[in-house]
Amino acid sequence: MSFFPITRATLMKDVRLEWRSKDAINAMLFFSLLVVVIFSFSFDPTAEESRRIAGGLVWVAFLFAAIVALNQTWARELRNQVLDAYRVSPAPANPLFLAKAFGNLIFVMVLEALMTPLFIVFYKLRALGPGWELIPVALLGTWALVVNGTFFAAVSLRTRSREIMLPLLLFPLSIPALLAMVNATTAILTGEQSPQFWIALLLAYDVVFTVACLLLFETVLEAE
Amino acid sequence: MKRGFSILAVVTALLLSFALYEALIGAPTERTMGDVQRIFYYHVPSAWTAFLLFLINFVASVVYLVRRSAEADIVALVSAEVGVVFCTVVLITGPIWARPVWGIWWTWDIRLTLTLVLWLIYVSYLVLRRFSTSSQTSLLAAVLAVFGALDVPLVYFSIWFFRTQHPSPVMGDGGSLDPRMLHVLLINWAAFLCLAWLVCWTRYRLEVLKREVEEAQAMESLLEPTR
Numbered sequence: 463m464s465f466f467p468i469t470r471a472t473l474m475k476d477v478r479l480e481w482r483s484k485d486a487i488n489a490m491l492f493f494s495l496l497v498v499v500i501f502s503f504s505f506d507p508t509a510e511e512s513r514r515i516a517g518g519l520v521w522v523a524f525l526f527a528a529i530v531a532l533n534q535t536w537a538r539e540l541r542n543q544v545l546d547a548y549r550v551s552p553a554p555a556n557p558l559f560l561a562k563a564f565g566n567l568i569f570v571m572v573l574e575a576l577m578t579p580l581f582i583v584f585y586k587l588r589a590l591g592p593g594w595e596l597i598p599v600a601l602l603g604t605w606a607l608v609v610n611g612t613f614f615a616a617v618s619l620r621t622r623s624r625e626i627m628l629p630l631l632l633f634p635l636s637i638p639a640l641l642a643m644v645n646a647t648t649a650i651l652t653g654e655q656s657p658q659f660w661i662a663l664l665l666a667y668d669v670v671f672t673v674a675c676l677l678l679f680e681t682v683l684e685a686e
Numbered sequence: 687m688k689r690g691f692s693i694l695a696v697v698t699a700l701l702l703s704f705a706l707y708e709a710l711i712g713a714p715t716e717r718t719m720g721d722v723q724r725i726f727y728y729h730v731p732s733a734w735t736a737f738l739l740f741l742i743n744f745v746a747s748v749v750y751l752v753r754r755s756a757e758a759d760i761v762a763l764v765s766a767e768v769g770v771v772f773c774t775v776v777l778i779t780g781p782i783w784a785r786p787v788w789g790i791w792w793t794w795d796i797r798l799t800l801t802l803v804l805w806l807i808y809v810s811y812l813v814l815r816r817f818s819t820s821s822q823t824s825l826l827a828a829v830l831a832v833f834g835a836l837d838v839p840l841v842y843f844s845i846w847f848f849r850t851q852h853p854s855p856v857m858g859d860g861g862s863l864d865p866r867m868l869h870v871l872l873i874n875w876a877a878f879l880c881l882a883w884l885v886c887w888t889r890y891r892l893e894v895l896k897r898e899v900e901e902a903q904a905m906e907s908l909l910e911p912t913r
Contacts, residue, residue: 610833617829620820630813634806635833638840667840674836678829681751685822 465557472561479538480569486534490527490573495580497523502584512585517647520581521640524574525607529629531569532611535562536619545619548683555680559612563675566608574600590653599650599657602664603643609668610635613675616682639667691887698880705870705877713870725783731875732775733801735882739769740804743811747831750824756897759824762831763815764889766808768882773805796845803841807834 480486501519505511539545548558581587589596611632618627646660709727716723746762749755780798781791792798811834815827863871 617814617826620822620826621814621817622819623817627814627817630810631830634803634810635837637803637806638837638844641844663840663844666843670836670840671833674833678832681825682829685820685825 465554468553468557469561469564472558473564476561476565477568480565486531486569487572489530490569491576493530494523494527494573494577497526498577498580498584507585509586509588512587513590513651514648516581516585516587516651517644519585520577520647521603521643523577524570524604525633525636525640527573528566528570528604528607528611529632531566532608532615532632533625533628535566535612535615537624540619545683555683556676558683559616559675559679563605563609563612566612567605570604570608571600574604587651589651591650591657593650595650595657595661596647598661599643599646599664602661602668603639603646606639606643606664606667606671607632607636609672609675613671613679613682616679620685639664642667691884694880694884694887698877698884701873701877701880705874708870708873712866714864714866716867719787722783722786725779727870727874729776729779729783730871731878732772732779734875735878736769736772736776736801736804738879739765739772739882739886740808743769743808743831744835747828750828751832754825756824759828760890760893760897762824762828763893764886766811766831767889768886770805770808770812771885772878772882773801773808776801777805794845796842799845800838800841804834804838807837 497519505515507515536545539548611628614631614635615628618624618631621627642660642663646657646664649655649657649660705727709724713724713727715721743762743765746758746765750758750762780801784793785791811827811830814830815823818826820826
């Protein structure tokens with residue numbers, strides 16, 4: 463089979479599974495709702511303060527919530543030895559990786575779309591900068607989290623207590639991406655600086671790590 | 687081999703004691719900072735040694751990914767372990783110096799942040815090696831090392847934006863360092879490099895022996911399946 467049919471088939475299967483079970487999305491939604499509520503009443507920020515801290519809060523909430531989706535990406539394929547079957551099949555590894563990464567991108571973007579109104583309500587947010595620029599920041603930032611997250615979820619499959627391992631491997635590497643997302647969001651919300659540098663940095667991060675993941679994924683998939 | 691090891695051990699001990707004397711007594715006292723500046727003779731050589739070891743780890747990991755040689759894997763493991771130790775020394779001595787001189791323990795300056803992120807990445811590298819249940823731990827670790835190396839320039843650019851507070855590098859265009867201080871610094875670096883080499887060597891031999899024992903045990907259990 464060629465590249466795109468495999469990607470599409472795997473992606474459709476994952477989306478359909480998630481649509482029917484809603485395991486990941488429910489857990490992610492409830493988790494980030496808790497983060498929103500707890501931080502909101504522990505800080506009770508004014509509109510001015512929340513513009514400064516919201517960027518960090520939003521992305522920390524999404525980062526931790528994304529771990530839920532990322533952890534179940536490959537764990538699902540361990541049941542009935544699906545992953546082993548994939549490994550012995552002649553299909554190349556990269557379409558599988560891309561399908562999983564796109565699947566996670568969709569799940570986390572849906573979460574973000576649902577959570578954004580709540581953030582606006584609880585933190586009285588109103589962007590002073592160009593608000594539409596939050597869309598490329600969200601897209602690039604989420605891809606930065608899920609591309610490495612999907613990759614390292616496959617790595618952490620081969621470890622003890624794998625659910626804990628994923629954040630341990632992913633967070634240190636994600637620091638530049640997180641810094642860029644948070645600073646870009648804060649720059650847009652406060653309208654004091656241009657977020658362009660941070661968006662360019664996110665783009666560079668995405669390109670570098672997407673290429674690295676595609677080059678090394680087969681090695682990781684084949685590792686016992 | 688064993689003789690070389692003993693010679694290196696003696697040289698390291700002598701060099702370390704001479705470097706300690708030079709750093710605490712031989713080197714001139716800094717005019718504005720006073721004696722607290724002397725921690726610099728431990729801080730900077732540790733940092734250089736740690737970065738060198740992380741570089742060795744990266745090269746060894748790439749060699750492992752290409753050639754799959756066990757030696758490269760052991761070199762990668764050993765350099766990461768010893769590198770984390772030296773990096774820890776850097777991260778501890780830095781704030782001790784910064785508190786009296788800058789008035790703060792920590793700041794998100796470019797070199798501080800980069801060192802901290804490197805430390806975090808290599809700790810996660812060691813955690814992966816320890817927690818892995820795979821028979822190809824080396825492979826997964828080598829992949830992580832490559833990702834970590836790719837991360838470094840991105841971390842650098844992400845902080846490059848801010849004004850840097852760290853004293854500018856003493857080598858290159860800095861040029862304001864007293865030649866006697868530079869002399870002491872280089873002696874200390876030589877001593878630290880010898881120490882790192884000694885520890886890495888010991889650890890390398892230990893790891894080789896450990897793998898030989900594991901292999902022998904595996905062979906034994908294959909030969910005597912009834913026991």
